[in-house]
Amino acid sequence: MLPVTGPDPLIVRPYAAQDSTRLLDLLREVWSHKRDVESDVRDRWWWQWDEPPLYVVEDPARGTLAGLCAYIPFTLRTNDMELPSAWFVDFYVLPDYRGKGLGKRLTEAVQTRHNVTASLSQTAMAYRVFQKLGWSERSPVTLYVHPFPRAWMFRPRSTPHRIVTAAIDASLPVWLDVDALWMRVRGAFPGLAVRTSATLLARYATRGDCRYILVGAYRGQALVGYMIVRVVDALSNAARPSQGLIVDYLVHPDDTTAFGALLSEAASTLVDRGVNRIYAISTLPACQRVLRARGFLSPATPLLGRSLKGNTKWFTYAAKEGTSSPVPAGWHLTLGDCDLDYAWLRG
Numbered sequence: 001m002l003p004v005t006g007p008d009p010l011i012v013r014p015y016a017a018q019d020s021t022r023l024l025d026l027l028r029e030v031w032s033h034k035r036d037v038e039s040d041v042r043d044r045w046w047w048q049w050d051e052p053p054l055y056v057v058e059d060p061a062r063g064t065l066a067g068l069c070a071y072i073p074f075t076l077r078t079n080d081m082e083l084p085s086a087w088f089v090d091f092y093v094l095p096d097y098r099g100k101g102l103g104k105r106l107t108e109a110v111q112t113r114h115n116v117t118a119s120l121s122q123t124a125m126a127y128r129v130f131q132k133l134g135w136s137e138r139s140p141v142t143l144y145v146h147p148f149p150r151a152w153m154f155r156p157r158s159t160p161h162r163i164v165t166a167a168i169d170a171s172l173p174v175w176l177d178v179d180a181l182w183m184r185v186r187g188a189f190p191g192l193a194v195r196t197s198a199t200l201l202a203r204y205a206t207r208g209d210c211r212y213i214l215v216g217a218y219r220g221q222a223l224v225g226y227m228i229v230r231v232v233d234a235l236s237n238a239a240r241p242s243q244g245l246i247v248d249y250l251v252h253p254d255d256t257t258a259f260g261a262l263l264s265e266a267a268s269t270l271v272d273r274g275v276n277r278i279y280a281i282s283t284l285p286a287c288q289r290v291l292r293a294r295g296f297l298s299p300a301t302p303l304l305g306r307s308l309k310g311n312t313k314w315f316t317y318a319a320k321e322g323t324s325s326p327v328p329a330g331w332h333l334t335l336g337d338c339d340l341d342y343a344w345l346r347g
Contacts, residue, residue, distance in 0.1 A: 009059070009060055009061060010057055010058065010059055010066065010097070010100065010102065011057070011058040011060065012055060012056075012057055012058075012102065012105045012106055012109055013055065013056065013058060014051070014054065014055055014056075015052050015054035015055065015056050015068075019056060019065065022063075022064060022065045023041070023054075023056065023065060023068070024037065024038060024041060025064065025065070026056075026064070026065045026066075026067075026068065026094070027040075027041055027068075029094060030068075030090075030092045030094075043210075043342075044070075044342070045072065045339065045342060046070060048202065049073070052070075053070060053071050053072065053073055053086070054068060054069070054070045054071075055068065055069045055070075055106050055109050055110060056068050057093065057097065057102050057105075057106065059097075066093065066094050066096075066097040066102070067092055067093035067094060067097060067102050067103075067106065068090060068091075068092055068106075069088065069090070069091050069106035069107065069109070069110060070089050070090035070091070071086040071087055071088050071089060071110050071117075072086065072087040072089055072338065072339060073085070073086050073114075074086070074087065074193045074194070074199075074337075075193065075194040075199075076115075076116050076191060076192070076193060076194075076325070077186055077189075077191070077192055077193070077194055078190060078191040078192075078324065078325055079190075079324045080187070081324070082194060083114075083115040083116050083323065083325075084113070084114050084115055085114050085115060085116040085117065085118065085193075086110055086113070086114045086116075086117050086118070087117075087118055087119065087120065087337070087338045087339065088107070088110065088117060088118070088119040088122065088126070089119075089338065089339040090339075091103070091106070091107075091119075091122065091123075091126045093106075098125075103125070103126070103129035104129055104132065104133065107129055107130065107133055108133070111133070111318065111320075114320075115319060115320050115323045115325075116317060116318070116319045116320075116323060116325050117135075117317060117318050118315070118316070118317035118318075118338075119135075119314075119315070119316050119317070119338075120141060120313050120314070120315050120333065120337070120338040120340065121313050121314065121338065121339075121340060121343075122314065122316070127314070127316065130316055130318070133318065134318060135316045135317060135318040136316050136317055136318065136328065137316070138314040138315065138316045139314070139315045139316070139328040139329070140312050140313070140314060140315075141281060141283060141312070141313040141314065141315045141333060142281065142282070142288070142298050142311065142312060142313075143279060143280075143281055143311040143312070143313055143335075143340075144279065144280045144281065144282065144288075144291050144292075144296040144297065144298060144311070145277055145278070145279050145296065145297055145311060146267070146277065146278040146279075146294070146295050146296045146297070147277055147297065148276075148277075148295075149244070149267060149270070149271050149275065149276070149277070149278050149295075150271065151268060151271050151272070153267070153294070153295060154263070154264045154265075154267040154268045154271065154294070155264070155268075159257065159260070159261040159264075160219055160257075161217040161218060161219055161224070161257075161258060161261045162217070162218040162219075163215065163216070163217055163218075163261065163262075163265045164215070164216045164218070165213060165214070165215050165216075165265060165269060166213070166214055167211060167212070167213055167214075168200075168201070168204050168205060168212045168213065168214050168228070169205070170201055170205065172214070174214065174216050174223065174226075175197035175201070176197070177216070177218075177222070177223035178195075178196070178197045178200065178216075178223065178226060179196055179197050180222070180223065181222075181223045181224070181225070181226070181250065182194075182195055182196050182250070184252075185250065185251070185252045185253075188252055188253055188254075189253065189330070189332045190327070190330030190331070191325065191330055191331040191332065192331065192332035193337055195248075195250050200228070200248075203248075203336060204228055204247070204248070204336070210230060211230060211231070212228050212229070212230045212247065213228070213229050213230065213269060214226055214227075214228055215227045215228075215229065215262055215265045215266045215269065217251075217258050217261050217262050217265075219258070224251065224252070224255060224258045225249065225250060225251030225252075225255065225258040225259060225261075225262050226249060226250055226251075226262070227246055227248070227249040227262045227263070227265075227266040228246075228247045228248040228249070228336065229244065229245060229246055229247060229266045229269060229270055230244075230245050230247055230341070231243070231244055231245075231270060231273045231274075231275055232244075232245060232344040242273075242274055242275045242276060243275060243276075243277050243278075243279065243344055244267075244270030244271070244273070244275030244277065244278040244279070245278070245279050245280075245335055245341055245344065246263075246266055246267075246270075246278065246279065246280035246334075246335065247334065247335045247336040247341045248334045248335065248336035248337075249262060249287075249334060251287075253284045253286060253287070253332070254286060256286050256287065256289070256290050259286070259287050259290050260290050260294075263290060263291070263294060264294075267294070278296070279335065280296065280334075280335065281313070281333055281334050281335050281340070282333075282334070283329070283331060283332060283333045284332060297311075298311070313340070315328050315331070315333070
């Protein structure tokens with residue numbers, strides 16, 4: 001990939017191994033509120049790729065980096081096609097360098113490599129850049145929260161399903177069934193990221209302190225759905241309570257019985273591990289109704305006199321000319337689709 005030059009001496013180019021020290025210096029400014037930036041960077045998802053999905057802005061005159069754009073590559077399935085796509089995640093230009101069109105250059109550098117580019121959580125500054133480049137109007141996406149989960153709330157209801165639960169590992173016998181489930185239900189969604197066993201293992205196999213648990217629901221001999229969860233522990237006895245994340249799931253969008261059975265087991269698994277709150281994202285109306293029925297609150301819900309307005313995420317995307325892409329309302333999204341499941345404290 002060639003660097004992207006502009007009318008000034010600043011260079012937009014892919015990250016290189018020799019940038020590591022300068023990248024850390026930049027992120028200490030960007031994430032000045034974090035206690036241990038070096039550990040956070042070391043645990044980032046960037047390093048899962050041989051070629052880290054990062055573009056940086058280099059200032060050769062100062063020998064520093066002035067900005068970055070980090071994105072998560074994924075494959076979007078829509079209209080029976082599988083399209084190379086990217087989530088914009090970490091997107092920042094230092095204040096002294098703003099107003100020079102660097103945000104636009106960073107965005108275009110990523111867009112040229114992908115049919116679809118998307119963002120699920122962005123700053124106002126980033127969205128202004130996206131707007132100028134013709135991205136879609138932002139659509140709200142609900143981050144549901146169960147604020148007081150207790151074991152009795154999630155007792156398994158009468159269900160025809162056989163439930164299996166195990167820490168994610170490449171040796172699990174369930175992976176062939178996951179691939180069979182994917183082949184059966186993928187056509188029921190207008191748009192979603194590819195969820196084969198290979199993509200799930202690449203995303204959720206143990207990394208650092210993160211531990212993911214898979215919950216599967218069988219009807220007869222067929223796997224009809226799965227959920228993936230993890231616990232994010234407090235860093236000390238004085239820190240805020242542990243959080244439970246329903247990171248990902250896949251069921252047929254109309255199979256609320258399977259979704260409910262999975263939710264009961266997944267939530268119970270998290271509660272048994274001591275969590276005090278559980279979070280989930282769902283854009284499927286039928287599944288949203290099940291979440292609300294089980295005590296998960298939406299941003300509009302008054303809670304002790306306040307509503308959870310901060311639990312609304314904003315989705316926007318762009319597609320290359322001639323690329324057929326789903327409307328936002330038809331896109332199946334979860335915490336694990338974007339970077340949100342890494343946004344909590346390390347587990």
